[in-house]
Amino acid sequence: MAKHKLEVILNGEFTGIDIAIEGKQIVPREINDNDYYKLFPEFVIQNPLNIHVRLDSWFSMKWKLIIKVDDIELFSKKGEIDNKGYVTFTEEINIKDEKDNI
């Protein structure tokens, strides 16, 4: 376990946001129209990094999620909301492997 700088950047128009990293609920703030951001200067991460996301919105709305660890873009995913009105996924990312690839 180690402490890292963690940034969560979310873009899109939503009707509900649920993001959890390492089991800790992230509460991003809207810093601009449809741009959400959250910074943790010291976030305890246990490799691999566990991400759980559920985004609610309207059919065909675009969304994008970026997670940076120690200023390195570790995870990026984007898409369009389908007719069910939400997107949900859980990912596990090996920090060492990802950092080595960059």
Add this chain to the structure above:
Amino acid sequence: MKRTIFNLTLIFLTGHLLGQNLNSIDSTLKNIDDNVGELKKEIVKEEIEPFSGQSIFEDRKGSSAIFLPYGGTFKLNTSDASLNFSFTNYQIPIKDESGKYKLKPFYGVEINGKTNDGIFSLISNGNISPGAKVNGIIGKDIFNITQDKNGNERKQILGTLALRIGYEGSTFKLFNSDSVFSKQINKISFNTFSTALSFNVKYGGNKIFAISTGYKKGNNYSDLDEIELTDKKTISDPASNTIRTFETKKKVRIGDYKTFDQVPINLDFFWTPNNNPRVGFYHFWRTEFLNGVVKNGFGSGLYLLKKNNPLASIAGIVFEVDDISKLDDGYSKNFIINFVVGYNFGFTKRNL
């Protein structure tokens, strides 16, 4: 609870105070009308044919049960001849540290200005009959995500409850040829306290159900016949042996003006097909209780929606039956077609 009562009181007082300023809004609109009339004289050579259009999620009269509180919007409804501005401090539900969606009450304001003689009275040099409406808004989300037996998340339901309390007023000019000459044109003020409670349900990503009800006083001004009066005056000047004539024109309405208690029940349903988010369908049902008499109407619309924004239309067409009971008089009198125009725009409150 104390905060909610305080906010409701504040909204009511603000609405009431703003309502008191309707006379100044009246004169401001009159000045705008005069100025635009002068401008029109210079740039428009010929009269053009009237047109009308309405906003998405609205009937011809600007009524809707659908209320989306996201940020702020400007709406222009040329069919109803109204301009609407609304803003709320709504914040979307975000799951907080406790693992529950944080559902905050939201507050807002809605201001509506209109002419009672159609949009073209804004750009003609006749007299307009302005009206204004101010609403305070208070609302809250109801959020529910269903799960199957295995604990997997299924379709979500997002409901929004909104209460609008406001004050509206208008001034009309009525003509009565039986009165003495100086009192033939009667200027009438119409003011009413209004409430509306709406409940919207977002189902999946492509359906909105909405129901609303409320109370306000109504009138039959829009059903009265419109006429144009021409006053001619002659001035003679013996010194120069000259006769000068001039004329003024006024648009007024004629008929039996009535006011009544109005309790509407609005049902709205908007959806997009599962395989095509660029096409939207809007269906509405209107029931009005007018002094104990029930009036029913309905309509359906077809929209072409903006890419990646199913809540905004590029264009559309709406078919409406204003009063079902009058369909026997012929479709031409009750079957109305209107166009939806895409000049709405919205903005979101920045939350730094």
